[in-house]
Amino acid sequence: MSLVLTVDGDRWRAHLTAVAAATSGLVPVAKGNGYGLGLGRLARRTQWLADQGLGTDTLAVGTYGELDAVHQRYDGGLLVLTPWRPFEDPATEASYQRPLQRRVIHTLSRLEDVTGLLTRQPGSRIVLERATTMQRHGMTAKELRAAGKVLQERGLDHRLEGVAIHMPLANGTHLTEVKLLMADVIGSELDTRTIWVSHLTTAELADLRQTFPEYTFRPRIGTDLWLGDREALSVSATVLDVHQVQRGDTYGYRARSAPKPGHLLVVSGGTAHGIGLQAPTGDASVRSRATTLARGGLDAAGLVRSPYLVDGKHRRFAEPPHMQASMLFLPAGAEVPSVGDRVPVRVRYTATSFDRVDVI
Numbered sequence: 319m320s321l322v323l324t325v326d327g328d329r330w331r332a333h334l335t336a337v338a339a340a341t342s343g344l345v346p347v348a349k350g351n352g353y354g355l356g357l358g359r360l361a362r363r364t365q366w367l368a369d370q371g372l373g374t375d376t377l378a379v380g381t382y383g384e385l386d387a388v389h390q391r392y393d394g395g396l397l398v399l400t401p402w403r404p405f406e407d408p409a410t411e412a413s414y415q416r417p418l419q420r421r422v423i424h425t426l427s428r429l430e431d432v433t434g435l436l437t438r439q440p441g442s443r444i445v446l447e448r449a450t451t452m453q454r455h456g457m458t459a460k461e462l463r464a465a466g467k468v469l470q471e472r473g474l475d476h477r478l479e480g481v482a483i484h485m486p487l488a489n490g491t492h493l494t495e496v497k498l499l500m501a502d503v504i505g506s507e508l509d510t511r512t513i514w515v516s517h518l519t520t521a522e523l524a525d526l527r528q529t530f531p532e533y534t535f536r537p538r539i540g541t542d543l544w545l546g547d548r549e550a551l552s553v554s555a556t557v558l559d560v561h562q563v564q565r566g567d568t569y570g571y572r573a574r575s576a577p578k579p580g581h582l583l584v585v586s587g588g589t590a591h592g593i594g595l596q597a598p599t600g601d602a603s604v605r606s607r608a609t610t611l612a613r614g615g616l617d618a619a620g621l622v623r624s625p626y627l628v629d630g631k632h633r634r635f636a637e638p639p640h641m642q643a644s645m646l647f648l649p650a651g652a653e654v655p656s657v658g659d660r661v662p663v664r665v666r667y668t669a670t671s672f673d674r675v676d677v678i
C-alpha cells in the first residue's frame with residue numbers, strides 16, 4: 319500500500335565512498351526530507367564516511383530545526399545553512415543543549431546578526447556569508463569588511479570558521495564571479511582561510527584551489543552526493559485496484575466519464591506524498607489549449623500526465639490525485655497490471671514523502 323524508495327545499498331554506498339574520496343573538503347548536506355532518503359540516514363552515512371577516514375568532519379543542515387534529526391547520529395561539526403536571525407534564536411530552543419553548541423556552526427549573513435549572536439552566545443562558531451548573484455542571503459563587500467572589523471574588536475568571543483559563497487545552480491561558469499567575490503574576502507582581512515562553497519564543478523574547484531592556494535575550499539554537496547547515482551535508486555507504487563470501463567462510464571470524486579474504453583487503476587501515492595503537485599503538463603495558454611484540443615483523446619478530456627509508468631509509458635491521471643492514492647486511466651490495448659503489482663514512479667526525490675525507504 320506504499321510509495322517506496324528502493325536503494326541498491328552496495329551501489330549507493332560505493333557511490334558515496336567514491337564522491338567522498340574524490341572531493342577534498344567535502345561537506346555533505348542533509349536537509350528537507352533528507353533528499354527522499356531521510357535526514358537520519360544521511361547523518362549515519364556521513365558518520366560512516368568519516369569513520370573510514372574520508373573527511374566529512376562537518377555535516378550541513380538546512381535549518382536549526384533539523385539539528386534534532388542528525389546530531390545523535392553524527393558526531394562532527396554541524397553547519398546550519400540558513401542564516402541565524404534574532405527572531406529564530408536557537409539558543410532559546412529546548413533541544414539546543416550545551417554540548418551541541420560546541421558543534422554548531424552558525425551562518426551569519428547580516429552585520430547586525432554578528433553582534434546579535436555573539437552577544438547572546440559568546441564563543442559561537444560562525445561563518446560569514448558573502449552575497450552572490452543568487453541574491454538570497456549574504457553581505458556586500460563593504461558589510462563583510464565591517465564584519466571583519468567588528469570581529470577584530472570583539473577579540474576572542476567567537477570562532478570564525480570561514481566565509482560562505484552560495485552560487486546559483488550552474489548557468490555557465492561561476493569562476494569569474496567567485497574570483498571577484500574572493501577579492502572581497504581577501505580585502506576584508508578576515509582571520510580565516512576557509513571558504514565554504516556551493517554548486518561549483520570539480521573543474522571550477524580545481525581552478526580556485528590553484529588560483530588561491532592559501533585558501534581551503536569546502537564544497538557543500540547534497541544532490542550529487544546522495545542522488546548522484548540514479549541507477550542506485552528506484553521508486554515504485556502498488557496497484558491497489560483495477561476496474562474495466564467502457565467509454566462514457568462514470569468514475570471518481572467528480573463523476574467524470576471515461577473518454578475511451580480501458581481500465582482505471584488505483585495506485586498508492588497521492589497528494590500527501592507530494593504526487594501530482596509536481597509534473598506540470600505545460601501551460602494553459604490559449605495556444606497550448608488549442609493544440610491540446612486538436613490532439614484530441616485524453617488531452618481533450620483534460621487528463622494530465624502522471625509520474626506513474628504502466629506498460630512502459632507514463633499514464634494519465636484519471637482525476638486529480640487523492641490524498642494517499644491516485645486513479646490512472648489505462649487505455650485499452652495496454653497490458654493491464656494485476657492488483658498487488660508494483661509499478662515504477664518518476665518523482666523528484668526532494669519533493670516526495672515516501673512511506674518507506676528499503677535498502678536492499
Ligand SMILES: *Cc1c(COP(=O)(O)O)cnc(C)c1O
Pocket residue numbers: 347349399484515516517538539540541542
Ligand atoms: C541545499 C544547499 C546546498 C546543496 O545543494 P545541492 O544542489 O543539493 O547540492 C548547498 N549550499 C546551500 C547553501 C544550500 O542551501
